[in-house]
Amino acid sequence: MRKIYPSAEAALQGLLFDGMTICAGGFGLCGMPERLIDAIQASGVKDLTIASNNAGIDNEGLGKLLRSRQVRKMISSYVGENKEFERQYLAKELEVEFCPQGTLAERCRAGGAGIPGFYTKTGVGTVVAEGKEHKDFDGETYILERGIRADLAIIKAWKADESGNIVFRKTARNFNQTMATAGRICVAEVEELVPVGSLNPDCIHLPSIYAKRIIVGAPYDKKIEFRMTRERETA
Numbered sequence: 001m002r003k004i005y006p007s008a009e010a011a012l013q014g015l016l017f018d019g020m021t022i023c024a025g026g027f028g029l030c031g032m033p034e035r036l037i038d039a040i041q042a043s044g045v046k047d048l049t050i051a052s053n054n055a056g057i058d059n060e061g062l063g064k065l066l067r068s069r070q071v072r073k074m075i076s077s078y079v080g081e082n083k084e085f086e087r088q089y090l091a092k093e094l095e096v097e098f099c100p101q102g103t104l105a106e107r108c109r110a111g112g113a114g115i116p117g118f119y120t121k122t123g124v125g126t127v128v129a130e131g132k133e134h135k136d137f138d139g140e141t142y143i144l145e146r147g148i149r150a151d152l153a154i155i156k157a158w159k160a161d162e163s164g165n166i167v168f169r170k171t172a173r174n175f176n177q178t179m180a181t182a183g184r185i186c187v188a189e190v191e192e193l194v195p196v197g198s199l200n201p202d203c204i205h206l207p208s209i210y211a212k213r214i215i216v217g218a219p220y221d222k223k224i225e226f227r228m229t230r231e232r233e234t235a
Helices: 008-012 034-043 063-067 083-090 101-112 176-182
Strands: 021-024 048-051 071-076 095-098 117-120 134-137 140-146 152-161 186-194 211-216
Touching: 008 034, 008 186, 008 211, 021 176, 034 063, 034 152, 034 186, 048 101, 063 083, 101 117, 101 140, 101 176, 152 176, 176 186
Parallel strands: 021 048, 021 152, 048 071, 071 095, 152 186, 186 211
Antiparallel strands: 117 140, 134 140
16 A cells, blocks of 8 residues: 655645645644645635634644634634634634643543544533533543544654554654544654664554555754743853
């Protein structure tokens, strides 16, 4: 099965359509699939529902798709660093489903594992619980959360071998692993492609069965969300 594609555009060919749901890895600017996001923007596909921890920042990452008005709904846990996200939400131009961070990760993990729903205490007694089924277990109240299944998952990884086994680098692993399993098809962009057999089997984070299409996105520019500096102390 051919998995290696020459570009993000080629890897996404035949997968994009208006109104689709996409799971996107990344946390802030860490581990975001920027080449695939750029290709989605260039495609012009619209009315997207995107499940992601956040929407990048203004004009970076998923923020580009917000700016081009291709997103209809975001399922997210954090929106604080994206002014356009905030503006569209307050102006009722964007539908937002707020989801606690751990719950979002578990919803995607559950969807990938074939689990349609699960009960959690997180969000009980808050707006998160409105309209959701409540059930008591051992004297405690829980709410039902649905697993997330997407038409497409886009992720960013450190290394992949030619068969599709994937390794993430440190915190860039974040949501990428769970998002990959929640998509009916997963497209991964990686920094480095290595021969089959060169990855330690015990260090593989995502088995090849999940990654259907792969591109090499390098080289990357390291983007810094907040540059923090202080004056150098004099001797």
